[in-house]
Amino acid sequence: MRTLGLIVEYNPFHNGHLYHIKKAVEMTKPEIIIGVMSGNFVQRGEPSICRKQTKVRSSLDSGLDLIIELPFVFAIQDAGGFASGSITILEKLKTMFLVFGSESNDIESLESISAVLNESSDEYNSLLKKYLKEGLSFPNARKEALKEYLKRKNKNPDIVDKIALSNDILGLEYLKSIKKIHSSIRAFSIKRIGKGYHDLDDDSTYSSATAIREIIKKREFEKLKKLIPLFSYKNLIEDIKKNEGPIFLENLEKTIISILRMNNLKDFEEIYGINEGLHVRMKRAAKTSSDLENFLQTVKTRRFTLTRIKRTLISSILKLDKNTIDESNLYGPQYIRILGFNEKGRNYLATIKKKIDIPMITNISDWPGIYRKILNNKYNARPELFKKQLFYDIKSTELYALFNLKKNLVSGNEFKYNVDYRRN
Amino acid sequence: MRTLGLIVEYNPFHNGHLYHIKKAVEMTKPEIIIGVMSGNFVQRGEPSICRKQTKVRSSLDSGLDLIIELPFVFAIQDAGGFASGSITILEKLKTMFLVFGSESNDIESLESISAVLNESSDEYNSLLKKYLKEGLSFPNARKEALKEYLKRKNKNPDIVDKIALSNDILGLEYLKSIKKIHSSIRAFSIKRIGKGYHDLDDDSTYSSATAIREIIKKREFEKLKKLIPLFSYKNLIEDIKKNEGPIFLENLEKTIISILRMNNLKDFEEIYGINEGLHVRMKRAAKTSSDLENFLQTVKTRRFTLTRIKRTLISSILKLDKNTIDESNLYGPQYIRILGFNEKGRNYLATIKKKIDIPMITNISDWPGIYRKILNNKYNARPELFKKQLFYDIKSTELYALFNLKKNLVSGNEFKYNVDYRRN
Numbered sequence: 001m002r003t004l005g006l007i008v009e010y011n012p013f014h015n016g017h018l019y020h021i022k023k024a025v026e027m028t029k030p031e032i033i034i035g036v037m038s039g040n041f042v043q044r045g046e047p048s049i050c051r052k053q054t055k056v057r058s059s060l061d062s063g064l065d066l067i068i069e070l071p072f073v074f075a076i077q078d079a080g081g082f083a084s085g086s087i088t089i090l091e092k093l094k095t096m097f098l099v100f101g102s103e104s105n106d107i108e109s110l111e112s113i114s115a116v117l118n119e120s121s122d123e124y125n126s127l128l129k130k131y132l133k134e135g136l137s138f139p140n141a142r143k144e145a146l147k148e149y150l151k152r153k154n155k156n157p158d159i160v161d162k163i164a165l166s167n168d169i170l171g172l173e174y175l176k177s178i179k180k181i182h183s184s185i186r187a188f189s190i191k192r193i194g195k196g197y198h199d200l201d202d203d204s205t206y207s208s209a210t211a212i213r214e215i216i217k218k219r220e221f222e223k224l225k226k227l228i229p230l231f232s233y234k235n236l237i238e239d240i241k242k243n244e245g246p247i248f249l250e251n252l253e254k255t256i257i258s259i260l261r262m263n264n265l266k267d268f269e270e271i272y273g274i275n276e277g278l279h280v281r282m283k284r285a286a287k288t289s290s291d292l293e294n295f296l297q298t299v300k301t302r303r304f305t306l307t308r309i310k311r312t313l314i315s316s317i318l319k320l321d322k323n324t325i326d327e328s329n330l331y332g333p334q335y336i337r338i339l340g341f342n343e344k345g346r347n348y349l350a351t352i353k354k355k356i357d358i359p360m361i362t363n364i365s366d367w368p369g370i371y372r373k374i375l376n377n378k379y380n381a382r383p384e385l386f387k388k389q390l391f392y393d394i395k396s397t398e399l400y401a402l403f404n405l406k407k408n409l410v411s412g413n414e415f416k417y418n419v420d421y422r423r424n
Numbered sequence: 425m426r427t428l429g430l431i432v433e434y435n436p437f438h439n440g441h442l443y444h445i446k447k448a449v450e451m452t453k454p455e456i457i458i459g460v461m462s463g464n465f466v467q468r469g470e471p472s473i474c475r476k477q478t479k480v481r482s483s484l485d486s487g488l489d490l491i492i493e494l495p496f497v498f499a500i501q502d503a504g505g506f507a508s509g510s511i512t513i514l515e516k517l518k519t520m521f522l523v524f525g526s527e528s529n530d531i532e533s534l535e536s537i538s539a540v541l542n543e544s545s546d547e548y549n550s551l552l553k554k555y556l557k558e559g560l561s562f563p564n565a566r567k568e569a570l571k572e573y574l575k576r577k578n579k580n581p582d583i584v585d586k587i588a589l590s591n592d593i594l595g596l597e598y599l600k601s602i603k604k605i606h607s608s609i610r611a612f613s614i615k616r617i618g619k620g621y622h623d624l625d626d627d628s629t630y631s632s633a634t635a636i637r638e639i640i641k642k643r644e645f646e647k648l649k650k651l652i653p654l655f656s657y658k659n660l661i662e663d664i665k666k667n668e669g670p671i672f673l674e675n676l677e678k679t680i681i682s683i684l685r686m687n688n689l690k691d692f693e694e695i696y697g698i699n700e701g702l703h704v705r706m707k708r709a710a711k712t713s714s715d716l717e718n719f720l721q722t723v724k725t726r727r728f729t730l731t732r733i734k735r736t737l738i739s740s741i742l743k744l745d746k747n748t749i750d751e752s753n754l755y756g757p758q759y760i761r762i763l764g765f766n767e768k769g770r771n772y773l774a775t776i777k778k779k780i781d782i783p784m785i786t787n788i789s790d791w792p793g794i795y796r797k798i799l800n801n802k803y804n805a806r807p808e809l810f811k812k813q814l815f816y817d818i819k820s821t822e823l824y825a826l827f828n829l830k831k832n833l834v835s836g837n838e839f840k841y842n843v844d845y846r847r848n
Contacts (some may be wrong), residue, residue, distance in 0.1 A: 092705060252682075254678065254679055254827070255678055255679045255682045255683075256825055257826055258676075258679045258683075258741070258823060259679075259682075260685060261744075261819070261820075261821060261822045261823060261826065262683075262741060262742060262743060262819065264743065287822060290825070290826060317682070317686055319686060319687075319688065320684060394504070395685070395686065396683045398686075398711060399682060399685060399686060402678060402681055402682055402685065402714060403678065419474075
C-alpha cells in the first residue's frame, strides 16, 4: 500500500504545515497518511503550545489518517534520538514514503553525508572529539568534523555548509536512521517555504512556528487567523476559550527555578543531557536568576545552546535518566500509542496489526494487560522498558496538565484519553 | 543579669504579641530581652507571611534587644524539635527567664506532665504506641497515653485535658527541654488572650495570627490597622508597597504539586516527616489535585494532621532528610545566627561572647572561616552539622525569595543580610 509518513510537531499547525502535506501528497500519491507526532513536550525543549488532543484534531482536519505519539523519551532528545524513534515507528507501521521539509532541499548531499556519519569511522570520530574539545556545540563540531573528513576523502566539503539549518539536520538524521535499521522507507525532501525557524518576522502567510507562538502569546488573534488554516485556528481558539491553553515554557518558570535551587548537584548526575558541568552552571544560574529568560542567558555558552539547555531543564524536572535514554535508543520504542485516526486510518491499522511486533495502545488504562502479554513473550518488546517509556508519557502529561489555566484538570486525564473518530 | 527570653514567630507581629511582651516584662523586670525567632518558614509548615528582616524590625520596635534565628531545621519540626532548638539557644545565651503564652496558664500541671514525659518510662511508651496504632495523631495519642498513665499512678488525669491546645503543647515541650539539658532557665506562663490560633473570627483587637493573615490576604488594610501595632503595620505595608510580600503557602502551590508529581516514591524515603505511607498518600493526592486546598483535604486523616502534612511538604521541597534532623536533635544548634540587635543587645552579646561555646554568625559570608575554626576545635561544634544546618537556612531563603512578588530578588540576598542597629 502507498503509505506516506510524516514526522510532525504542529506547534501549532500552520499554513506551512498544510503546504507541506499538499506537496507530499502530490509527490507520493499516498493511499494513507500517517503522522508521528510529539506529545506534551516538543523537541526544542518546551511544552507544546496546545494539548495533544488539539494537535490531533488539526492533523485529522488537515487530511492525515492516523496519528501516533512519539514517546516523550524520544521527543525530548536531540535530532538523532528524535529521528530514530520516529523512523522506527514509521517502519513498524509499514510506511513506504517519507517526505520531510528541508532548507537546502538537496537530498543527494544529505544522503552522502548521512552515509559518512553512519560509517562513524574512527577517523571521523576523533575529528568530532577534537572540535567538541574546542568548545563547539555538538551541531557545530559535527559540521567542522564533517568538512575536514570530506576534504581528507577528496570529496567536496561545501555540501556541509548547505545543510546547516534545523530541518536539514533533522532530515540527515532521518536518512541515517533509515539506513541504520535497514528500512525500505523511501525519503524525499521538499523545499521549506517561508521564514526560518527562529525568524520572528511575521509579515507573510508562512510565518515560522516561533513567530506564530509569539503572536498567540500576545493574543493577536486577527493576525493569527492569516497564518494558520481555519480549522487549526478554530481548534486553538476553542481551547483558549476553555482556558485549556496556550502553554508556554514561562508558565513553568517558578517551578523550574525552584527545582534547580532545591536540587543538590548529585541529583543531576543521572539526568539525560547533563554532562561537562552543565548542572553546575544551571545550579549557579538558578541562584542568581528569578526569571527564566535571565537564567537561560546566564547558562548559555558556545557549547550549550539554548535548545540543549531547555531540553535538559525538561529532563531534569521529569527526572529523565540517561539509562532510560540509552536503552530506548538501543531497543527503540516499545509500543505504538495511537492518538487518533479516521475510518481509513482505522482500517489500515486493522490490516497491518498482525504484522506489528510491538503492542499498540489506544487506551492507556490497558497497560497492565499489555505488560503481562509482553512478559509472556506475545510481543518483541522489553517489559521494563515498555513501562519506563509509557510512564514518562504519563508523567509528562501530569506536569503539563498542571500548567494549564483550567483548574482541576488533575493529571491531564491521560487515562481517559479518547481516540478520535473523525472525517469518516 | 536579668535576661528574659521569648520564643517567637511574629507571623505577623500583632497586638497579642505586644501584650505578651508587656506582661513578661512586668513579671520578670528584665535588663535585656532576647527573642529566638523562626526565619523564612514557620512551625505550622508555611512560609512566613513577611521576610525575616521585617519581623526583626518589628521585634526591635516592640522593645526586644536581640533577635536570634531559630535554624530552619528546628523551626520546621514538631513542637518537640522546635522547643529543644529554641531552649538550647536561650540557654547558650545565658537566659534567666522564659515567659510563654498558655491557654491553660496552669504551669504546675504542665511541669508535672513534662516530668512524666521526660522520664519516658517503658510503661508510658507502650501506652503511646498503643494509641498511635489505633490511628490517632501524635498529639492525641500522647494525650490519651498520658491520661491512662496518670490514672495508673493514682494522679489526676484531668490536667491532661486542660493542656490540649497548641500553646500549652509548646509550653510543655519548653519545660521538657529545660529539664533535659539541665538548664537554669526559670519558666513562667501567661494566659493567652484573644481568640484561639485557628479561630478566624476577627471582631476583636486581639485576633489570632491566622485571622490576621486572612485579612492581609484580602488586603483589608483598614481592618488590619486595628489588629497589629502601628510599627508592625508600617513595616508590613512598606514591604507590600515594594512588592516584597505578603507570601502565602498558596504562592508555592504549582511548585509543590509539580515536585510531588515528578518525585518517585523512593525520593521521599529519607525525607523528614515521611513515614507510615504518608508519601504514598501525598503522591496519590498530587495526581488528582491541581490546587493545594484540595490536595491537603485529600491527604488529611485522623493521624496526619494538616500541620503535619504542611511541614512534610516543606521538608520534601527542601529535601530535608531525617538524618540531619536526628543529628540536630542530638547535638543541638551548631551556631547562633544574629538577625538583629540594638545597642543594648550588642553590648550584652559582647559581655557573654566568650562564654558561648558555639560560633556566632552576623554575616553568613563568614561561614568558611567559621567552619575552619570549628575544624580546628575553636568551638564545641560539629563541622559537618554546622554546614548542614546553615545551608538549610540559606536554601530555605533561596526558595522563599523566589515567591516574592518582587522580581530579581535572586536568592534572597542571604549573603548581604545586614544586622540592624536600631533604637540605640
